[in-house]
Amino acid sequence: MLRWKYVLPILAATIWCVAPYGVAQVAAHDEPPPPSDIPGQFQPDTCTNRALCGELQPLTPMQSAEGVHAGLVWKKGAESPKLIFHARFPEFMGKDIADPDAIDAAIAAGKLFNGIGAPPNDGNDFDFSLRNSFKQLVYGGFLLRQGLARSVPTRIHYNLFMERALLFDPTHPSAFANHGVFDVALLDTDDFELNLSAFKETGFSRGLNYNLYCNGAATLEDGRVVFVGGHDMNSNNGLFKVNIFNPETETWAPRTRPCTRQNWADDPFGTKLFAADPHAPYYPGCNPLEIESTQPDDPSDMKYARWYPTAIILPNSKVLVLGGTDQDATLGPSPVPFPRDNNSDAAFRASKIHQVVPEIYDPVTDRTIALENARKIWSVYPQAEIVQTGPGRNDWKVCAIGGQSAISDSPLGIQFDGPYTGKTWCLDVHAALADPDRNVPAEKHWTLIDEAAEGHDYCCSTASLLTLGKKGQTLSHKVVLFAGKEPIPGSTNPNARRATKTVQMIDWAQPNPHWVRQGDLLQTGLNHHSVPLPDGTVVITSGRDTSKGTFEEFHSLRLQHFNPVDGSVRQLAKTTVSRGLHGNVFLMPDATIFIVGEDRINLVPRGDRAFPPGDPDLGVPNGQIFKPPYLFKADGTLAPRPVIESAPKGITYREEFDISVAGPASNIGSIVLMRTDVNTHGLTTGIRYVKLAFEVDDKKGKHGRIEVKAPSHVAQAVPGNYMLFVLNKAGVPSVAKHVHLTRHEDEKHEDEKHEREDREREEREHDRHANR
The missing domain is CATH 2.60.40.10 (Immunoglobulins)
Structure with missing residues (x-):
């Protein structure tokens, strides 16, 4: 347990701190002046009028997993949803990956407060707790001390004995119980115990067998969530798998279990294995570098393995899958750091390819169909949108941002890492499915619509806003795109890009839709997260610009408010918590928004308000409720609400x-x-x-x-x-x-007829190729 109790009165307020750079507990909007010898520290919030800025609530512990992948799920007829979320290794407990005793020893040795020092001392003193047995037997020997794996070790001891896939009940009486803490460094075991009963584990114990980290997800008409792709051992190495979560039963659809996961369940840490043979390279007959060990065949598998794919629910209740990457795990680990980022194994990382063939998942048959005739190369996680293109019920296309030419008959995808543009394409899904040459590699059925001013390596924070008329017509269909990357002036590197603060908007209801520049964000950055509000405006949270040298320029801590009517952006309340790529945000049924996620190791950076030296080991998963300005009257009291x-x-x-x-x-x-x-x-x-x-x-x-x-x-x-x-x-x-x-029932019957025709066509194609 951690709780700091050194008292220092400042301006008649009670502040808890540890000198000289200890952890200071302060109320929201009541920050003491930053120490003069810590340049670029957190600056006080200047937007404190609730009616204009809204109000952030104290932090909510989120237990054993970062909310990297998260969303609201509903039971049939339920009044309220639950929040499903997970991060890396959702099919394991933290203790499987990190040794709790090693973490406790680091804490006893004072590692929590040694701060971030000069490189290479990044303050990650929990790294050494990551288990070599897990790395060898499950992870193929690939580098484990990288990415979100470094966030698995945590100072909240009992969280290590929980699964890393959870279901959070926001209506539980203790869901948002708190001690009034606004700083991550101050959260401790006492805080986490307050709302523990609001969480339910939904990993291996509920039938999850795969690492769904960096998947694409889409919620079906019946409420089930389809997760496509994910993480096979190390980053960029994709899964063929389609996993489905059922909110009714709170379990996962049956899928073939990998021998790596089954053997770990039978013999955790390889205790029996190594007792019999200390030099055993892997569980008998279960070499992690062989695809059969980590991804045994299942009829529901996609044709192409994907990491960072996009999944989008279609109007016909199927799921379109775009993009994603994969690597060749058979190359094995290498002791030589990959020259690009030092975070992965050289040959393995050099084998990365982008999957260019879209696939369509059919939840009725639990099978996928590859659209070889509609190839396109995408940045990771291309943002996609369903667009009505005519008066008929089947007059729709899927439009996506950032596609590049991908004419190739290679079964191994394409090696391409940018630069990406803002080219915006629309796919005629019906035509691609009905094409008799669907299995012939081509780049058909895409139409170039326009080009946004900037591209994205990770695409991108957007908001989808529709207004319908009295006759059922679409009056406007606006999609807003926040920030991007632009070439660095004077750079000789054509791939060099810098973050921007650009906002662009397209109205798909217009006869000639095109991207139009709006007002700028408050500061440059990438990896923002946006959420539409019930009043048709948008809140933007999070973001970072890693090229900036000061704390306030580096971290986008001010929430921002975009108005699509006039294209303006203005400041809202300011959080103390820096979140980036792995953050998340949701609109809740009470019209508040819930901000979650981010790597644990990034949550207490240098310049942090409570612990200015910064220390990754202090970070713990958390969320924060934001009450938008529309909930307050001009005097700052709560506004009466319609019922x-x-x-x-x-x-x-x-x-x-x-x-x-x-x-x-x-x-x-x-x-x-x-x-x-x-x-x-x-x-x-x-x-x-x-x-x-x-x-x-x-x-x-x-x-x-x-x-x-x-x-x-x-x-x-x-x-x-x-x-x-x-x-x-x-x-x-x-x-x-x-x-x-x-x-309507007649529409369902018509869609089922088309589905049968698609399946029959697929069977004929399969037979035709089999008889060649």
Whole structure:
């Protein structure tokens, strides 16, 4: 347990600290002046008016896993969702990867407060606790002390004995219990014990057999979550696997279990193995460098292994998979550092390829179809969007940012690492599926629409905003793209790029959609995370610009507010917690947002408010609730909120449905649907704001009755779970009602007919190639 109790009165406030650079506990907006000999330390928040800036709440412990991959999931008919999340090694416990005794010894030796020193002393004193037995028997001998693996060791001892895939219940009485701590360095075991009962482990014990780190995810119409690809041993090495989580049972779909995982369960740490043979290279018959050991065949497998792929739910309730990378694990580990980043094995990393063939996963058959005829090379995690292209229910395409030419018949993908552009392409999925030459390598069925001003190596923080008319038409379909990379002036390296603060927006409802520059972000940065609000604006969190030399320029700590009406960006409240690529953010049913994630080792950087020297070992997983300005009156008190008294549990397309609100319906200014999904790395392909048309009958309206127009087309709002909000004319949102948007039965039958035709075509193609 950690708790610091040295008292120092400053300006009549009680501050807890450890001199000379100890940990200081301070209330929000009540920071002491930064020490003069720590340049670039955290600066006090200047945006403190709740009505303009909103308000951040104390930190919430998130137990044993960083929320790198996370999202809201719903049981059928449930009033509230749960939050599923995981990080690297979700199919293991922390103790499997890191030795708790070694961590305890480091803490006893004072390693928590030795800070970040001159290179190579990065302060990661828990690194040596990572187990060689795990590295050898499960990880193929590849470098383990790199990336998010370094965040597995933690000073919260009992978290090491929990799985690294969790389900968080925000409605649990203790879910957000806290001691009023706003600084990561101050969180300790006492804080983590407050809300432990709000979490449930959902890893190996619930049927998960694979490392889903760096997967793509999409939520199906029935609420199940499809996770495609992931992490086979080291970074960039992909999985063929399609794993599915069922919120109803809170379990994973059955998949073939790797011998590496089964043997570790039977003989943890190889204790029996090494007792019999101290020089055993791996479990008998289970060489991790052989694909059969880590990824045994399963009928649901994709054709191509993928790490960092995009998955997006389609209007026909299938899932499109784009991009991703893979490497050749058979090359084995190498003691020579890879010259690019010193973090992986040379030959292994040099074998990295990008997968250029899209695949479509069909949840009915639990199989995938490869679109060899629609090749394109993408940056990792290309942002994709469903776009209605005509008046018919099947008039839609999938549009994505950053595609490059990929004409190649190589079965091994393409080696390309940029630079990437902002080229924006749309894929005709129907045409690609129906193409008789679907299995012939080609680059067909893509249409170039426009080019955004900047490209992304990791694409990218966006927001999807739709407004529908009374006749069911799409009045606007805006997608906002935050920040990017531009060439460095004067650089002789064509791949050299620097972060920007550019905001661009495209309206897909326009006859000739194109990217238009908006107002800039407050500072340059990458790896932001954005979330649409029920009022149609967007909150941007997190981000870093690693080229900057001062703490405030390096870390984007100020939350930002984007208004798509005028393209403006303004400052909101400021957090003390720096989050980057592995952060995440969600809209909650009470119209607050929940900010989570980031590598544990990055959460207490040099310049940190509570511990200015910075120390990675002090970081612990956490989240933070933000109350947007619309929840407050001008005087800073909470605003009265509209109340939805009744709403249907389910709605179908093109129908009109009634809701009832407390008080006169004439007080309601807007009604919106907000789709939920699982996000990662700023990728939010399934999140969408949909503003609905509605009418208030004079007679019924006096009693709070409102008639609402449901979406007309599946491409406007794909089937699945939504939060329904009403907002009063002052822009204050209600607490959401959970509604399920579903297709009409005749549409389901028509889609099933097309699915049967697709399967029959696939079988004919398979037979034709088999008989050659």
